[in-house]
Amino acid sequence: MNAGELIWLGWYEALKQEALLFGIAALLFEPGFFRTKIMAPGNVKLRSFVQGTDGNHTGDPQKAVKIMVDVVKGEGGVEGKQIPLKLPIEMVRARCKESLKMSGEWESIVGDVGF
Numbered sequence: 001m002n003a004g005e006l007i008w009l010g011w012y013e014a015l016k017q018e019a020l021l022f023g024i025a026a027l028l029f030e031p032g033f034f035r036t037k038i039m040a041p042g043n044v045k046l047r048s049f050v051q052g053t054d055g056n057h058t059g060d061p062q063k064a065v066k067i068m069v070d071v072v073k074g075e076g077g078v079e080g081k082q083i084p085l086k087l088p089i090e091m092v093r094a095r096c097k098e099s100l101k102m103s104g105e106w107e108s109i110v111g112d113v114g115f
Contacts, residue, residue, distance in 0.1 A: 013085070027071065028086040031064050059090040 009028070016026040067089060070076030088096055 025083050027083050030086055030088040064089055
């Protein structure tokens with residue numbers, strides 16, 4: 001996580017607490033990359049970052065939007081679930097799984113640093 005992401009997350013956590021005072025729930029979706037035109041070369045200034053990625057993402061934006069709508073409405077298997085602080089979708093979820101796997105592999109070495 002970089003500094004920009006930490007700032008955004010801190011702002012969101014404050015917003016979530018204030019929104020709760022008015023009975024409004026807040027949720028931060030982390031969608032990763034989906035096949036849209038947002039990464040088209042004409043839309044992004046960092047050409048080296050975009051080159052070869054436009055149209056090659058595996059995520060289906062229509063499926064992601066359906067998930068988001070279901071979560072917001074509390075439908076599609078969401079019934080009774082607690083709304084999390086943030087909800088990773090697609091690639092971000094895969095990155096989290098990789099981090100958990102690595103943490104498990106290194107647990108015996110780096111896991112116990114307490115007194």
